Amino acid sequence: MIELTNVSKSxxxxxxxAVDGLTLSVKPGEIFGFLGPNGAGKTTTIKMxxxxxxxxxxxLMVEGFDVAKDPLKAKQVTTYVPDYPAVYERLTGLxxxxxxxxxxxxxxxxxxxxxxxxxxxxxxxxxxxxxxQSYSHGMKQKIVLTAALLPAPRVMVLDEPxxxxxxxxxxxxxxxxxxxxxxxxxxxxxxxxxxxxxxxxDRIGIIHKGRLVACGTMEELRALDQTEQSLEGIFLExxxx
Amino acid sequence: MSKVATVIRAGLRSNFxxxxxKHRLFKEKKDRWLVPLVGLAAVGVLPTLYGIVLxxxxxxxxxxxxxxxxxxxxxGLLAGQLLILLFGIYYIISAFYFSRDLExxxxxxxxxxxxxxxKFAVILINEYLTVAAIVLPVVITFGVMAKGGVGYWVNTxxxxxxxxxxxxxxxxxxxxxMMRFINVSRKKDILILVGSxxxxxxxxxxxxxxxxxxxxxxxxxxxxxxxxxPDSLLNQVGSKFPPSVWATKAVAGGFSGxxxxxxxxxxxxxxxxxxxxxxxxxxxxxxxxxGLGETTGKKRRLTRDEMSRRVxxxxxxxxxxxxxxxxxxNRTPIFLLNGVLVVVIVPVIAVLMGTMGSSRGGGGGGSxxxxxxxxxxxxxxxYAILGAALFMIICGSLNGTSSSTxxxxxxxxxxxxxIPVAPREQAAAKFLHSYMIATLxxxxxxxxxxxxxxxxxxxxxxxxxxALIVGVLLTAVGMxxxxxxxxxxxxxxxxxxxxxxxxxxAMLADIGIITALFFGVRALIRAKLAANAVLVVLFLALxxxxxxxxxxxLRFADKRYPQIET
Numbered sequence: 001m002i003e004l005t006n007v008s009k010s011x012x013x014x015x016x017x018a019v020d021g022l023t024l025s026v027k028p029g030e031i032f033g034f035l036g037p038n039g040a041g042k043t044t045t046i047k048m049x050x051x052x053x054x055x056x057x058x059x060l061m062v063e064g065f066d067v068a069k070d071p072l073k074a075k076q077v078t079t080y081v082p083d084y085p086a087v088y089e090r091l092t093g094l095x096x097x098x099x100x101x102x103x104x105x106x107x108x109x110x111x112x113x114x115x116x117x118x119x120x121x122x123x124x125x126x127x128x129x130x131x132x133q134s135y136s137h138g139m140k141q142k143i144v145l146t147a148a149l150l151p152a153p154r155v156m157v158l159d160e161p162x163x164x165x166x167x168x169x170x171x172x173x174x175x176x177x178x179x180x181x182x183x184x185x186x187x188x189x190x191x192x193x194x195x196x197x198x199x200x201x202d203r204i205g206i207i208h209k210g211r212l213v214a215c216g217t218m219e220e221l222r223a224l225d226q227t228e229q230s231l232e233g234i235f236l237e238x239x240x241x
Numbered sequence: 242m243s244k245v246a247t248v249i250r251a252g253l254r255s256n257f258x259x260x261x262x263k264h265r266l267f268k269e270k271k272d273r274w275l276v277p278l279v280g281l282a283a284v285g286v287l288p289t290l291y292g293i294v295l296x297x298x299x300x301x302x303x304x305x306x307x308x309x310x311x312x313x314x315x316x317g318l319l320a321g322q323l324l325i326l327l328f329g330i331y332y333i334i335s336a337f338y339f340s341r342d343l344e345x346x347x348x349x350x351x352x353x354x355x356x357x358x359x360k361f362a363v364i365l366i367n368e369y370l371t372v373a374a375i376v377l378p379v380v381i382t383f384g385v386m387a388k389g390g391v392g393y394w395v396n397t398x399x400x401x402x403x404x405x406x407x408x409x410x411x412x413x414x415x416x417x418x419m420m421r422f423i424n425v426s427r428k429k430d431i432l433i434l435v436g437s438x439x440x441x442x443x444x445x446x447x448x449x450x451x452x453x454x455x456x457x458x459x460x461x462x463x464x465x466x467x468x469x470x471p472d473s474l475l476n477q478v479g480s481k482f483p484p485s486v487w488a489t490k491a492v493a494g495g496f497s498g499x500x501x502x503x504x505x506x507x508x509x510x511x512x513x514x515x516x517x518x519x520x521x522x523x524x525x526x527x528x529x530x531x532g533l534g535e536t537t538g539k540k541r542r543l544t545r546d547e548m549s550r551r552v553x554x555x556x557x558x559x560x561x562x563x564x565x566x567x568x569x570x571n572r573t574p575i576f577l578l579n580g581v582l583v584v585v586i587v588p589v590i591a592v593l594m595g596t597m598g599s600s601r602g603g604g605g606g607g608s609x610x611x612x613x614x615x616x617x618x619x620x621x622x623x624y625a626i627l628g629a630a631l632f633m634i635i636c637g638s639l640n641g642t643s644s645s646t647x648x649x650x651x652x653x654x655x656x657x658x659x660i661p662v663a664p665r666e667q668a669a670a671k672f673l674h675s676y677m678i679a680t681l682x683x684x685x686x687x688x689x690x691x692x693x694x695x696x697x698x699x700x701x702x703x704x705x706x707x708a709l710i711v712g713v714l715l716t717a718v719g720m721x722x723x724x725x726x727x728x729x730x731x732x733x734x735x736x737x738x739x740x741x742x743x744x745x746x747a748m749l750a751d752i753g754i755i756t757a758l759f760f761g762v763r764a765l766i767r768a769k770l771a772a773n774a775v776l777v778v779l780f781l782a783l784x785x786x787x788x789x790x791x792x793x794x795l796r797f798a799d800k801r802y803p804q805i806e807t
């Protein structure tokens with residue numbers, strides 16, 4: 001469950017408004033796709049949601065915990081995958097996963113089970129004892145995803161998670177998205193791939209110049225636009241102002 | 242603008258963070274408090290600078306009647322060039338081969354020599370700043386004392402501009418050749434470590450070598466002959482590195498025939514060295530670079546049992562963070578050198594310098610120094626304890642570990658922000674890591690103090706106790722400074738620890754604290770307190786300060802972490 005109420009954030013002492021009075025909610029069991037042109041405010045919103053940026057105004061709630069007032073409880077139920085996989089390059093993949101398991105307090109049996117499963121799926125098992133600095137960009141993305149899946153969080157927040165993944169890994173990740181939400185958990189992700197958003201998301205939000213210009217299921221978006229267009233067409237029309 | 246000038250400009254802007262600084266100061270209006278602070282620090286350095294100038298003045302007045310005063314210039318210029326030679330190894334390896342912008346520069350339509358020249362320019366500027374503290378006081382004081390004319394100052398500016406070129410060119414050729422012909426590229430971590438240890442060993446040998454060349458044969462006739470021949474000291478000092486003699490004669494001679502001839506020689510040789518590296522880099526630079534950015538590891542799937550053993554059974558979050566700090570510090574050569582190795586090496590160098598003199602038959606001051614220290618320590622036990630404690634504090638705490646602890650996380654700091662671990666718990670784990678390194682320094686320094694000064698065990702324990710308590714205070718202060726303005730946007734780890742202003746600010750703060758402690762102890766001694774009472778008061782006061790600083794650190798972490806936006 002995610003709730004954003006009147007959230008605003010500006011940079012350069014108020015001169016650049018990145019997010020402007022954003023209100024939206026994502027229900028449990030929902031895959032929410034967050035779309036918008038470059039610089040629309042997607043990453044800023046996501047960073048506020050995981051506590052990396054402080055909003056100038058408004059409230060962000062995750063599973064009933066206020067991100068600003070109860071950050072540790074909010075963080076305990078959330079994991080985040082950034083748009084660029086900046087991870088501890090001097091640690092091995094397994095050391096990094098152990099670190100994440102330790103700080104989230106994942107029990108050993110579950111840890112073994114999940115690490116084994118995701119390393120196999122992402123084909124990282126043969127390199128897990130190598131330093132992360134020897135990984136390719138895609139492999140780094142996969143180890144960050146494995147780490148985000150390790151605590152089996154109630155809420156996953158992902159910024160462009162499919163970038164850098166090979167087709168097989170991208171397919172498996174999308175399957176995981178569905179599996180995750182079928183357990184009543186919440187998934188919030190940003191993407192530029194319209195096809196993925198259209199096929200995968202239960203609901204979609206489109207942000208433009210910091211404002212939410214549309215939000216709903218595909219049918220609701222089509223109704224809003226009064227056309228039978230694809231998501232790409234709707235997106236282009238809504239953001240062409 | 243020519244291509245070379247464009248690349249140099251971009252290199253200087255990105256390396257010295259001018260664009261970022263301008264943006265932060267004038268656009269975001271952040272870090273403005275730094276301007277008065279840097280000004281204050283500069284004013285704080287003035288008394289030390291004044292002391293150095295006085296020392297140089299006295300040396301000038303002493304050497305002048307013997308016609309040896311120009312040796313002062315040689316000494317200053319030589320020291321500057323040696324410093325460039327030694328630290329140049331770090332800078333060159335790091336800038337030529339391990340800076341990440343190379344991946345962006347190499348695909349551009351630039352010649353290898355053009356890329357190399359841009360890197361060289363950045364190092365050159367760095368070196369001007371590095372040697373300014375050594376060379377400028379000498380040449381300026383000398384110029385004022387000798388009433389140098391226009392020629393003196395013009396030649397000084399030209400010599401200073403060319404000063405780093407010869408030593409940097411020597412190092413560049415060595416490094417470029419090594420990278421080309423020895424297949425070390427895939428073991429770059431080992432390369433930096435071995436290079437640095439070679440550097441330290443070389444500096445020790447230079448120390449001994451220069452010590453040996455410091456004076457004439459130890460018989461009265463030789464001494465008399467030595468000092469009656471003008472500039473004999475200059476030639477003696479400069480004999481290991483002739484360019485410093487040419488530079489001296491160029492500066493001191495001004496527009497005279499001797500001055501201009503030596504200036505031409507110095508500038509000509511510098512230019513020739515520079516041309517040499519341009520030619521060499523054109524042929525060898527890129528060849529050593531190929532594949533450098535790649536690191537490989539063997540592929541091996543763990544068996545079920547191995548995996549079961551290696552998956553942690555669940556440590557406390559604090560222990561996990563401590564372990565992360567430890568591993569990252571020890572596996573990043575630049576961090577390892579400036580943290581763990583510094584606290585071990587500094588005391589060892591001290592003991593070598595203290596004992597080497599005795600084997601030189603009085604050529605150097607080592608044996609005298611040891612003797613003076615021994616006499617001092619046996620005559621007043623309080624001074625012996627305080628002196629040893631000061632030595633241990635310097636060895637343990639005056640390094641960049643605590644004052645770069647947050648900066649070292651760099652782009653990965655987002656992880657510390659999103660994990661469900663309270664900032665105070667993270668800061669406590671980081672404190673423990675920095676403090677353990679400080680403790681290692683205190684232990685090594687204790688061993689050295691025991692070995693060189695033969696302190697009694699009880700005095701040694703008291704000194705170590707004091708140093709450990711001060712260590713808490715200085716570690717906390719260093720961490721607070723770094724937390725106030727962490728440097729997170731680096732691409733080269735060297736920036737996080739060696740070129741981090743926080744490390745300098747923390748050192749200034751440490752020196753301030755030590756100075757305050759010195760005055761406090763002096764007041765206690767003047768109040769005619771017994772030695773034991775002085776120690777007890779000092780212990781108690783420091784314990785309170787240490788506890789307070791640790792408490793402030795944890796509270797500050799809770800406040801500051803959410804403010805750091807990544």
